[in-house]
Every structure is written in structure tokens, then in C-alpha cells.
Amino acid sequence: xxxxxxxxxxxxxxxxxxxxxxxxxxxxxxxxxxxxxxxxxxxxxxxxxxxxxxxxxxxxxxxxxxxxxxxxxxxxxxxxxxxxxxxxxxxxxxxxxxxxxxxxxxxxxxxxxxx
Amino acid sequence: xxxxxxxxxxxxxxxxxxxxxxxxxxxxxxxxxxxxxxxxxxxxxxxxxxxxxxxxxxxxxxxxxxxxxxxxxxxxxxxxxxxxxxxxxxxxxxxxxxxxxxxxxxxxxxxxx
Numbered sequence: 001x002x003x004x005x006x007x008x009x010x011x012x013x014x015x016x017x018x019x020x021x022x023x024x025x026x027x028x029x030x031x032x033x034x035x036x037x038x039x040x041x042x043x044x045x046x047x048x049x050x051x052x053x054x055x056x057x058x059x060x061x062x063x064x065x066x067x068x069x070x071x072x073x074x075x076x077x078x079x080x081x082x083x084x085x086x087x088x089x090x091x092x093x094x095x096x097x098x099x100x101x102x103x104x105x106x107x108x109x110x111x112x113x114x115x
Numbered sequence: 116x117x118x119x120x121x122x123x124x125x126x127x128x129x130x131x132x133x134x135x136x137x138x139x140x141x142x143x144x145x146x147x148x149x150x151x152x153x154x155x156x157x158x159x160x161x162x163x164x165x166x167x168x169x170x171x172x173x174x175x176x177x178x179x180x181x182x183x184x185x186x187x188x189x190x191x192x193x194x195x196x197x198x199x200x201x202x203x204x205x206x207x208x209x210x211x212x213x214x215x216x217x218x219x220x221x222x223x224x225x226x227x228x
Contacts, residue, residue: 009155032214043119044158044205044219051214090157094214101214102173103148105157 002027002095006106013081014114021076021109023065023091032094033074034103035065039087047089050074061085083115117141119220121206127226128196136191136223138206146209147189148173148217149181151202158205164189165212196227 007022025031035047048059055067065076074091091106122137140147145166150158150173160173164183178200180192189208193200203224207217 004157006157034216036219043221044207046216049216092158101212102160102163103217105150105159107155107157 002093002104004091004093004104004106006089006091006109008109009107010110010112012112012114015083016080017113019076019078019081019085019111021089021091021111023074023076023106024072025074025091025093025104026072027093027095028072032101033065033067034092034094035059035063035074035076036090036092036105037087038090044090047076081111081113083113085111086113087111119206119208119218121204121220121223123223124221125224125226127228128193129228130197132196133192133194134196134225135193136204136206136225137188138190138220139188140206140208140218141187142208142210142218143186144208144210144218145186146212147183148207148209149179149189149191150205150207151175151200152205152222153202161191161204193225196225198227201225201227 003026005024033050036044037047038044050057050067058064089109094101095104119140148163149161162181164170167186206220209215209217
């Protein structure tokens with residue numbers, strides 16, 4: 001079965017530090033990749049997505065992610081985090097079975113940014 | 116624009132009780148989903164509905180039933196709640212398929228004693 005693995009479960013950073021959250025998936029075929037974010041007390045919302053084309057994807061709030069097919073990775077980055085980036089981050093991949101796709105989520109990474 | 120709404124926001128049940136979680140979307144989306152979120156396990160798909168009148172099992176369907184009442188509404192029913200079903204439940208919708216961006220509701224926190 002396809003799976004998504006996020007390497008860091010809890011990350012603590014100071015403001016202005018750089019961020020990289022790891023994400024690896026097991027599916028070997030064509031993939032659609034997503035990063036979702038859940039701010040405290042809010043809905044999950046889309047941060048960015050990759051379907052095809054340029055493997056470096058830019059999302060909202062200065063986040064970006066790079067799809068590296070050879071490494072089955074889709075790591076999330078931000079050069080300088082802010083206190084408002086404190087949230088839980090989920091990597092997800094669409095897993096296809098026949099003509100049906102299902103979204104498979106990683107375990108999530110809790111990011112705490114200290115002011 | 117309300118997006119995806121869920122009721123109730125919080126519920127406490129005793130083992131063996133039944134309840135229905137309600138979900139509605141006003142974006143005219145075809146597909147709707149139910150997930151559960153547990154610490155350290157991310158979100159796991161319980162059931163989904165690719166279109167009105169169809170439902171399919173996801174990764175963890177045991178102990179749950181669903182109804183796609185119409186295009187807007189997708190309910191999740193626990194017939195006999197168990198402590199293992201203590202979780203946060205999220206409903207989501209997407210325009211067509213899971214390949215597209217999914218839009219999530221605020222979640223329902225369920226505690227089964």
C-alpha cells in the first residue's frame with residue numbers, strides 16, 4: 001500500500017530561522033503531491049501542490065516545496081519563519097487504484113515558532 | 116461563503132451509543148470525504164463519495180456507515196460507538212476527484228467513554 005512519511009513530528013524554531021520539513025512517499029507512478037496546514041483552531045487548508053511541470057512549487061505565505069522524483073521526496077521549505085507559522089503541517093499524495101484516486105496523508109509535523 | 120460545515124463541533128458518547136455526524140458543502144462539489152485524525156497518525160480516510168448516490172470505503176471503514184443524502188450533504192454514522200473511535204473527524208469536499216484540492220470542514224471532536 002502507498003504510504004507517506006514525514007520525518008519530523010515536532011519542530012521548534014526561533015523566528016527568522018529557516019525551515020525544511022521532510023516528506024517521502026512510496027508510490028512509484030505518477031503522483032499528485034500536496035502540503036496542507038492546520039493553524040491552531042482553524043480548518044486544514046492547502047499550502048501548495050504539485051501536479052506536473054516545474055518541480056519547485058511556490059505556495060502561500062512564502063512556502064515552497066521541491067519534488068525530487070528520484071528520491072520520492074516533496075520537502076517543504078521556508079527561508080525565514082514567523083511566529084504565525086506555528087501550525088501542524090501535513091504532506092499528502094494521491095494514491096491511484098484503477099481510475100480512483102485517494103488522498104494519503106503523512107503523520108503530520110507540529111511546528112512551534114518561538115517569538 | 117460557508118465552504119464546508121460540520122455539526123456538532125464536540126460530542127461525548129458512552130460505549131454502545133449511536134450518533135450521526137453531519138457535513139454540508141455549498142461549493143457545488145461532486146466529491147466528499149470523511150477522515151479521522153489521531154495523534155501521530157495523520158488523517159485517515161474512512162469513506163468517500165465520488166458523486167451523489169455513490170459511496171466507497173476508505174482505509175478505515177469498520178464501525179462506520181455513510182449516506183450521501185444529496186450533492187450538498189454527506190453524513191457519517193457510528194451505530195455502536197467504541198472507545199477506539201475517539202478521534203477528531205474531518206469532512207472534506209473537492210470539485211471532482213481526490214486528485215484535486217480538497218476543502219476541509221472545522222472538524223468534530225468525539226470522545227467515547
